Amino acid sequence: QKEVEQNSGPLSVPEGAIASLNCTYSDRVSQSFFWYRQYSGKSPELIMSIYSNGDKEDGRFTAQLNKASQYVSLLIRDSQPSDSATYLCAVPRGLSDYKLSFGAGTTVTVRA
Amino acid sequence: SAVISQKPSRDICQRGTSLTIQCQVDSQVTMMFWYRQQPGQSLTLIATANQGSEATYESGFVIDKFPISRPNLTFSTLTVSNMSPEDSSIYLCSVEVSSGFRSSYEQYFGPGTRLTVT
Numbered sequence: 001q002k003e004v005e006q007n008s009g010p011l012s013v014p015e016g017a018i019a020s021l022n023c024t025y026s027d028r029v030s031q032s033f034f035w036y037r038q039y040s041g042k043s044p045e046l047i048m049s050i051y052s053n054g055d056k057e058d059g060r061f062t063a064q065l066n067k068a069s070q071y072v073s074l075l076i077r078d079s080q081p082s083d084s085a086t087y088l089c090a091v092p093r094g095l096s097d098y099k100l101s102f103g104a105g106t107t108v109t110v111r112a
Numbered sequence: 113s114a115v116i117s118q119k120p121s122r123d124i125c126q127r128g129t130s131l132t133i134q135c136q137v138d139s140q141v142t143m144m145f146w147y148r149q150q151p152g153q154s155l156t157l158i159a160t161a162n163q164g165s166e167a168t169y170e171s172g173f174v175i176d177k178f179p180i181s182r183p184n185l186t187f188s189t190l191t192v193s194n195m196s197p198e199d200s201s202i203y204l205c206s207v208e209v210s211s212g213f214r215s216s217y218e219q220y221f222g223p224g225t226r227l228t229v230t
Contacts, residue, residue, distance in 0.1 A: 032216050043204055043221040044155070046113075051213055088154060090219075098143055098208055099170075100219060102154045 003027065004091050006103035014111050019076040021106050023089030026070070033065055033072045036088040038105070044088055048074060079110045114139055114207050116222035124228045125195055132191045133225045135205035140185035143208035145219065146178070150201045158203075161188045195229045202226050 007022040025033075032051055036044035050056045050063040050072065062075040072091075076083050089103040115138040125131050135144065146158040159169045159180055167180035181189045192199050205222045 032211075034218065036221075043202075043224045046218055046220060049211055049213075049216070049218055051211075051216055098217060099145075099157055099160065100155075104154045 003093065003101040004089055004103040006087075006089050006106050008106070010107040010109060012109045012111060013079050015079060015081060017079050019079050019083065019108050019110070021074040021076075021087050021089075021108070023072045023074075023091075023103055024070055025072070025089075025091045025101075027091065027094060028067075028070065029094060030067075030070075030091045032092050033063070034090040034100070035061075035063060035072075035074045036090060036102075038086045038088060040085070076108070079108075081110045081112050084108060084110050113218075114141065114209050114220045116205065116207060116220060118205060118222040118225050120225060121223065122226040122228075124230060127196050127229055129195055130191055130193045131195065131227060132189050133203055133205075133227075135188045135190070135222055137186050137207050139209075141207040141209065142185070143217075144182060144188045145206045145208070146180065146188075146190045147204040147206065147221075148201045149204060149224075155204065158190070192227065195227075197229045200227060200229045 013019045035048040037047045038044045048063045050065045056063045060077045064073045086105040086107045088105045090100040117136045119134045144161045147155045157170050158173045159167045161167045161182040163182045179191045203225045206219045208217045211218045
């Protein structure tokens with residue numbers, strides 16, 4: 001089993017819709033969870049960190065964490081064409097390991 | 113967060129040569145990391161570079177091929193040695209910064225170096 005798995009893409013959504021991205025991880029002791037956005041030809045940009053079970057909202061982005069199910073998701077509300085990018089889920093390896101394991105990424109296309 | 117720069121931003125090199133990539137951050141950081149991202153792929157960690165100690169390499173990466181320097185808390189270099197076309201990739205440095213939440217940290221990435229080996 002891969003350390004971090006994301007739902008396969010690409011994901012195409014109409015402008016204004018909600019894009020839902022899912023990520024599961026294998027290490028039960030992980031405490032920090034990150035979502036990065038990567039535009040084509042650019043480096044990853046941290047858009048959300050979540051550490052506690054439940055929801056965390058930041059603008060149009062909401063991260064949801066369920067440690068019991070080892071599941072973290074990212075919702076993009078009111079999707080805009082500028083949200084078209086690849087979204088990477090990242091989880092540290094183990095309780096104190098600072099090294100991140102990245103998922104394969106989900107490419108989102110927002111149709112105008 | 114942190115402001116990170118990399119040099120060069122891109123290069124085209126001949127096989128058998130070496131390229132040194134520089135990474136500069138605007139604040140002192142303990143941990144710096146080097147990643148590789150091959151076309152259409154996710155990120156793969158090459159090594160972790162702490163100031164004052166030898167870099168630690170991930171499985172599949174060796175110091176002879178990817179020597180790393182970390183002379184101070186704001187700077188690191190990665191050298192890709194004896195290059196082959198398989199080394200064509202984007203090389204990214206990242207730094208670890210306190211998130212401000214308990215003892216958690218966040219990683220921020222530089223803009224990357226796009227390397228093409230012919």
